[in-house]
Amino acid sequence: MLLGEIIxxxxxxxxxxxxxGIVRFPDVYxxxxxxxxxxxxxxxxxxxxxxxxxxxxxxxxxxxxxxxLLTNPISAHALGRASCKTGVPLSDKTVVDKxxxxxxxxxx
Amino acid sequence: MRSFKDRKMRxxxxxNFFYLFGTLFVLWLFLTSSLKPAEIFAGVTVSLILALLLxxxxxxxGFPVLTPGRICxxxxxxxxxxxxxxxxxxDVAYRVLHPKMPIxxxxxxxxxxxxxxxxxxxxxxxxxxxxxxFTLDIIDDNLLVHWINxxxxxxxxxxxxxxxxxxxxxxxxFRP
Numbered sequence: 495m496l497l498g499e500i501i502x503x504x505x506x507x508x509x510x511x512x513x514x515g516i517v518r519f520p521d522v523y524x525x526x527x528x529x530x531x532x533x534x535x536x537x538x539x540x541x542x543x544x545x546x547x548x549x550x551x552x553x554x555x556x557x558x559x560x561x562x563l564l565t566n567p568i569s570a571h572a573l574g575r576a577s578c579k580t581g582v583p584l585s586d587k588t589v590v591d592k593x594x595x596x597x598x599x600x601x602x
Numbered sequence: 603m604r605s606f607k608d609r610k611m612r613x614x615x616x617x618n619f620f621y622l623f624g625t626l627f628v629l630w631l632f633l634t635s636s637l638k639p640a641e642i643f644a645g646v647t648v649s650l651i652l653a654l655l656l657x658x659x660x661x662x663x664g665f666p667v668l669t670p671g672r673i674c675x676x677x678x679x680x681x682x683x684x685x686x687x688x689x690x691x692x693d694v695a696y697r698v699l700h701p702k703m704p705i706x707x708x709x710x711x712x713x714x715x716x717x718x719x720x721x722x723x724x725x726x727x728x729x730x731x732x733x734x735x736f737t738l739d740i741i742d743d744n745l746l747v748h749w750i751n752x753x754x755x756x757x758x759x760x761x762x763x764x765x766x767x768x769x770x771x772x773x774x775x776f777r778p
Binding site for chain 2: 526554
């Protein structure tokens with residue numbers, strides 16, 4: 495019971511950090527980083543923690559967690575790819591941008 | 603066109619049948635979470651019927667044929683992936699909380715030596731789940747990756763840092 499509460503607490507903390515990252519980071523791509531990384535573990539721990547608190551749900555919560563792990567990177571990739579293709583600008587802090595070189599290997 | 607080699611490592615219709623049956627039955631066990639004979643019988647029947655009906659529909663996915671070596675490396679791979687996910691979360695959490703926000707974002711290209719589409723999909727998704735990197739696009743064997751803390755702009759070095767730790771295992775799992 496206590497273990498479940500602790501794990502859910504850690505999950506909520508990571509979800510909070512993810513939200514904070516979305517507010518603080520400068521451009522779409524960095525925000526996606528915060529949005530996907532922290533919510534993967536945040537959602538995972540929150541759901542599994544609930545499963546531990548309520549032992550008869552544990553297998554169902556595990557299934558939900560696995561589906562989140564499978565679908566999370568795909569949604570992030572879709573958003574990133576769409577913003578990359580429509581030319582959403584990068585922030586001033588960006589060091590390298592090899593998008594052009596990459597598009598050239600498509601033509602060859 | 604798929605090469606001959608590529609086709610050889612794919613599971614055929616029967617292989618797909620076992621994949622489907624296994625997945626459906628495990629899903630059933632988890633959802634019912636009981637081991638009563640009646641429940642298990644119903645689960646086996648339903649999974650069997652669905653797997654028989656749908657086995658021809660999944661040939662595009664190209665799962666590799668299961669061998670003990672592949673299963674072993676898949677298990678290792680899952681642990682490696684979990685460890686990387688945990689590291690990724692602490693890494694991004696640190697960057698969010700640090701008052702100066704130590705980010706150095708950039709977009710780099712990396713190359714992969716993996717051949718099958720399935721293996722590339724696994725690699726791209728693993729990269730998205732790990733420390734400060736996510737895959738934006740993929741053309742043949744080039745991956746466009748956004749990196750939150752760029753260490754090098756060089757393609758070969760970036761490949762080693764970002765993709766190296768997964769490719770080692772994926773190569774073994776998806777080797778023909």
